[in-house]
Amino acid sequence: MLTLVSIGFNAKADFYQVNLQYLAGDYQSSFPQLLSLAQQGNSSAQLTIANAYAKGNGTNVDYIQAFAWVMLALDNKHPAAQTAYMEYRTKVPSRRKAKLHYKQLKSKYGKDALNASVFPEVLAETEPFIKHAIAISKPDPEYAVSVYEKKSNIWAIAQFDVNENGKTQNVNILAAYPNDDISDAVIRAINSWQFQPRYDSQNNPVRHDNQLRLFELFAKRGDFDKSAAHQQLLTKAKQGHGAEQYMYAKLVEAGRTPENGPTSLDWLIKSAVNGYAKAQFELYQCLSVQGHCKADPVKALHWLNAANQNGEPQSTMLLIQAYLTPDNPLVNYSPQKAQATLIELIKNDDLQALVLYSKLLATSDDASVKDTEAAIKYAQQAMALDNNNPHLLSVLGITHYELGKNDQGQGYLMKAITEAEYRQWPIDHFVNLLEQYQISTLLPAPVPVKP
Numbered sequence: 001m002l003t004l005v006s007i008g009f010n011a012k013a014d015f016y017q018v019n020l021q022y023l024a025g026d027y028q029s030s031f032p033q034l035l036s037l038a039q040q041g042n043s044s045a046q047l048t049i050a051n052a053y054a055k056g057n058g059t060n061v062d063y064i065q066a067f068a069w070v071m072l073a074l075d076n077k078h079p080a081a082q083t084a085y086m087e088y089r090t091k092v093p094s095r096r097k098a099k100l101h102y103k104q105l106k107s108k109y110g111k112d113a114l115n116a117s118v119f120p121e122v123l124a125e126t127e128p129f130i131k132h133a134i135a136i137s138k139p140d141p142e143y144a145v146s147v148y149e150k151k152s153n154i155w156a157i158a159q160f161d162v163n164e165n166g167k168t169q170n171v172n173i174l175a176a177y178p179n180d181d182i183s184d185a186v187i188r189a190i191n192s193w194q195f196q197p198r199y200d201s202q203n204n205p206v207r208h209d210n211q212l213r214l215f216e217l218f219a220k221r222g223d224f225d226k227s228a229a230h231q232q233l234l235t236k237a238k239q240g241h242g243a244e245q246y247m248y249a250k251l252v253e254a255g256r257t258p259e260n261g262p263t264s265l266d267w268l269i270k271s272a273v274n275g276y277a278k279a280q281f282e283l284y285q286c287l288s289v290q291g292h293c294k295a296d297p298v299k300a301l302h303w304l305n306a307a308n309q310n311g312e313p314q315s316t317m318l319l320i321q322a323y324l325t326p327d328n329p330l331v332n333y334s335p336q337k338a339q340a341t342l343i344e345l346i347k348n349d350d351l352q353a354l355v356l357y358s359k360l361l362a363t364s365d366d367a368s369v370k371d372t373e374a375a376i377k378y379a380q381q382a383m384a385l386d387n388n389n390p391h392l393l394s395v396l397g398i399t400h401y402e403l404g405k406n407d408q409g410q411g412y413l414m415k416a417i418t419e420a421e422y423r424q425w426p427i428d429h430f431v432n433l434l435e436q437y438q439i440s441t442l443l444p445a446p447v448p449v450k451p
Contacts, residue, residue: 014242014274015044022048022057031058038069040273041114043076044240050084054091063091068102075111118302120286120293122265133162133208134196141189141215147181148217154178155216156186157254164205165423166195174212174247175233175256186215199426209314210282214254230257237267242276249279265292272303277310284315301330316341317352324360335366346378354382358395362402372399390420394430401437409437 015037021030031052037045050069053062067088073081092098107113115121147154156176161169171190173183190213197205233251236244249267251257265286271279280303286293287300301322307315322331323338339360345353361375379395386392393416401409413434420427 014245014276015042015240016236016242019044019048019240022052027052027058037273037275038072039109040275041076041109041111041119042240042273043073043078043081046070046073046076047078047081047084050081050088054084054088063088063093064098064101067092067098068105071102072105072110075106118299119269120265120283120296120299122263123292123294133166133198133211135193136166136196137192137194139189139192141182141185143182143185143217147185150181151218152178153216153218154181155214155256156180156183157250157256158186158190158213158215159250160190160211160213162195162208162211164197164207166197168193168195174250177230182215182217197424205425207314210278210285212250212253214256237270240274242271242274242279245271245274246276246279272306275306275310277307277312277315280304280307280310281312281315284318297330313350316345317356320356335360335364335369339369349381349385351382351385354378354385355389355391358382359391362395362398372402375399388415388419390416390423390425390430393419394433397433397437401441406437406441410434413437 015034018030018033018037022034031049034045034048034052038049046069050066050073052058053066053069055061059065067085070081070084070088074085089095089098154177157174158171159174160171163169168190171187173180173186176183195208198208199205230251233244233248237248245267248257249264249271252261252267253264268279268282268286272283284300284303284307287296287303289295304315304318308319319331320338320341322328323334323341325331326333339357342353342357342360346357358375358379360369361371361378364370375395376399379392379399382389382392393412397409397412397416399409400406400412413430416430417427417434420430
């Protein structure tokens with residue numbers, strides 16, 4: 001069994017930011033972050049770590065380490081690695097020990113090792129790795145008359161999330177050309193869109209994030225390729241900015257970059273290796289379902305854990321659900337760990353965490369976790385954020401049945417069914433709960449066994 005804490009790297013910033021710290025002389029904080037990025041396969045970080053070992057910046061001088069890391073940077077074709085290699089190979093105290101250490105590092109962090117353990121295997125270059133949500137209502141943007149009068153190529157790439165109820169959230173413009181002429185109209189339009197809700201195996205509505213849409217007027221291929229905006233974005237991506245690498249992946253995906261360059265997945269991997277949480281979460285999605293990537297649950301869990309460590313909120317909830325799945329082949333079943341993580345999340349009145357925590361307290365088979373009175377408390381607290389949420393109503397129904405208040409329990413479960421129907425959620429789960437408790441109340445009470 002793998003445990004979640006044993007998987008993933010701990011980089012908290014992208015290479016460009018950490019390298020600025022290093023160049024400014026802040027070796028104590030930058031060295032461990034650079035080492036983490038180097039272990040993820042970042043060739044620039046590998047070369048910097050080699051230089052740090054050679055100069056004793058943030059660590060002891062160690063030419064064997066310097067030689068081994070510069071060899072990895074060479075393997076990854078870093079353009080400046082050859083010069084450093086020629087210097088360090090003459091300074092190692094033992095060429096045999098240096099080569100042995102290089103082989104050890106390569107077995108863990110070399111390209112072949114990382115391809116086998118963490119990076120996705122691409123199955124179809126043309127197939128998108130993030131499925132598009134299905135729109136129910138999608139009004140077109142209402143552009144200003146002045147936009148049409150220009151009769152020149154104008155476009156914007158928008159990214160947004162779709163929440164559990166199919167409504168859009170977090171709409172932002174990733175890039176626009178030649179300026180923001182249509183950005184406000186695009187944002188207003190997307191905020192009015194409605195999508196078909198998605199459900200997991202437990203009939204829980206789930207989010208559908210990182211959606212991408214391209215809006216164009218008077219499009220001409222090649223306009224963006226030559227623009228200053230494109231060059232600035234590409235320069236930052238090549239310098240190692242994780243956010244810009246992620247944006248560039250999206251531009252490639254939308255077909256707004258020169259052909260025959262790196263694929264969108266190539267840039268997404270660069271961004272993920274750089275510690276950018278959104279890119280790491282998308283690699284998890286890519287590896288979770290057979291499509292653009294070959295499905296691989298071990299690799300998927302690696303990137304899910306990495307995204308969680310870097311603060312991606314969805315990944316945290318998915319890891320909690322993994323803790324609560326008894327037959328999960330990768331993660332040890334642990335309601336206690338799920339509870340500990342949820343306690344931290346509910347401090348910020350996180351609705352999704354409150355719903356899941358109240359359900360856990362109401363239904364857990366672990367006596368140390370189950371707490372009927374606390375389940376009622378947190379369900380009522382969550383109701384202030386989402387009144388009549390069917391899952392919260394079902395928690396109140398379950399808890400009242402277990403407290404012997406059968407009429408109230410039945411009332412809450414019936415209301416959960418009604419509210420689920422109103423929200424167009426599947427109702428089977430709530431109907432089954434009601435039937436289960438109705439049957440249990442008709443059974444005779446167990447006869448106490450005499451001592």
